[in-house]
Amino acid sequence: MNVQQKSRIALTLIAILTALPVRADNYVGHGISIYGELKYGPDFTHFEYANPDAPKGGTLRLGWIGTFDNLNPYILKGLEPPRLGSLIYDTLTESAEDEIAVGYGLLVERIEVPPDNSWILYTLRPEARWHDGKPITPEDVIFTLETYKTKGNPGLRNYFAAIEAAEKVGARQVRLIFSGEANKELPLISGQMSILPKHYWEGRNFEETTLDPPLGSGPYRIAAVEAGRSITYERVDSYWGRDLPVNKGRFNFDRIHFDYYRDQTVAIEALKAGEFDYRRENSSKDWSTAYEGEAVAAGRLIKDPLPHQRAAGMQAFWFNTRRAKFADPRVRQALGYAFDFEWTKKNLFYGLYTRSNSYFANSELASEGLPSGRELEILEEYRGRIPDELFITEFQLPTTDGSGRLRQNLRAAQKLLQEAGWVVVDDILTHGETGEVMEIEFLLSSSSWERIVAPMIPNLERLGVKATIRIVDRTQYQNRVQAFDYDIIVLVRGQSHSPGNEQRNYWTSAVADEPGSGNVVGIKDPVVDELVDRLIEAPSRAELVA
Incomplete structure (x- = not known):
């Protein structure tokens, strides 16, 4: 083969190679963002708005209006108490309050997504544990997705409908496969899934209301419950994720206690009497007229407007x-x-x-x-x-x-x-x-x-x-x-x-x-x-x- 022939072959190969679509490498990282770069790098130690040295202890007492009769927040039946899902369960990723449309690894240590967003591969942290000490596994993720899509409330079913399937691909790896056209949001959405323990729910009816405290993996567990009247969450000292960057400086109260009240008037009077610690007021009438009296005059009850930049809806x-x-x-x-x-x-x-x-x-x-x-x-x-x-x-x-x-x-x-x-x-x-x-x-x-x-x-x-x-x-x-x-x-x-x-x-x-x-x-x-x-x-x- 002469030099001219070699040159023609080389040029032909170059032409073929440049004519083929170039596939970018899969994204691999500690978090995911729909728009732009993540604010916090792979070596971040805590969110800027969290104090990593915050003291821990004490009880936060809160008031709630109405009643509750169910400790499963993911079904249509019944009324669940506030903060149940977010306190006792972990999600695959955790959002950041100072960014839009991001998720950082919580249950997972590694995230991989292809350029077409057709799937996401999660690698679970080896230290992730349920409160009974058993490891959180790909089987738990698969069980959770199937349960939400077949037995969850309509909001859950619709929210995760485009996650077509989940498959175990390694001892700590699970791939979620998306249906339809490429959707930039689906990888982020999948990380917002609160993971359920398969070994706990397999012998129970997920679709029925229950007052049995469920097994979780999060920073708190249910310590006491009185149906329709009160619920107490206690911080889990041995919580597996307490030192993760996404959790550092958070979940500082030893106990979070909710008392229920018949209506707003009763709740406000209870607040003024010192029965609970904090209330976010959404009534202009109550804001203007209800917070008066000795507790306010003495400074034990402080009324303070807090400006915010959240979408008001x-x-x-x-x-x-x-x-x-x-x-x-x-x-x-x-x-x-x-x-x-x-x-x-x-x-x-x-x-x-x-x-x-x-x-x-x-x-x-x-x-x-x-x-x-x-x-x-x-x-x-x-x-x-x-x-x-x-x-x-x-x-x-x-x-x-x-x-x-x-x-x-x-x-x-x-x-x-x-x-x-x-x-x-x-x-x-x-x-x-x-x-x-x-x-x-x-x-x-x-x-x-x-x-x-x-x-x-x-x-x-x-x-x-x-x-x-x-x-x-x-x-x-x-x-x-x-x-x-x-x-x-x-x-x-x-x-x-x-x-x-x-x-x-x-x-x-x-x-x-x-x-x-x-x-x-x-x-x-x-x-x-x-x-x-x-x-x-x-x-x-x-x-x-x-």
């Missing part, structure tokens, strides 16, 4: 559109005109609340102004399938002058109702074709909301609506909401700075009729389904924000 009236009377958006819009927010803010909210115009309030994800830039480009793809108003009218809720006189608003409401086919017959709002009478019930779980809803009732009656308020206990409320047995409820929909897979449980057609799902409104819209998919599959933070 939305607290709102939610209509059950599964009911035909609410199917027409003009009806829902009309009924919204009966709520005088400005008067309510001045007279009932003590001027403290800001009205939410987005499900992602207090974050860069919140909608603002008319669509522009990449957001507009995305919406243009759906022109003709979404209302034209989205392109030309900035979304705004009805406003008033705060005087309590709603004449103009109610006229606008009447016009919308007439357009939707509703007419007033003998002072009763009636559907012109079906003859259905417009009757609505506000289902509430707390009397504190009655004072907010009550002023709306006369306004609705002026429209011909028969409106009532029903207050039920927490158990009845949960059962009715899970069964979609309501007209209108008041609900807080929390959100994060990195929304993803959980949005399917809130807005999509697939879960609209699944009892216990988070789609409380009953949305069934293919455009919404597609937009949720696009959100989950967003290739960059900029695309997600758009």
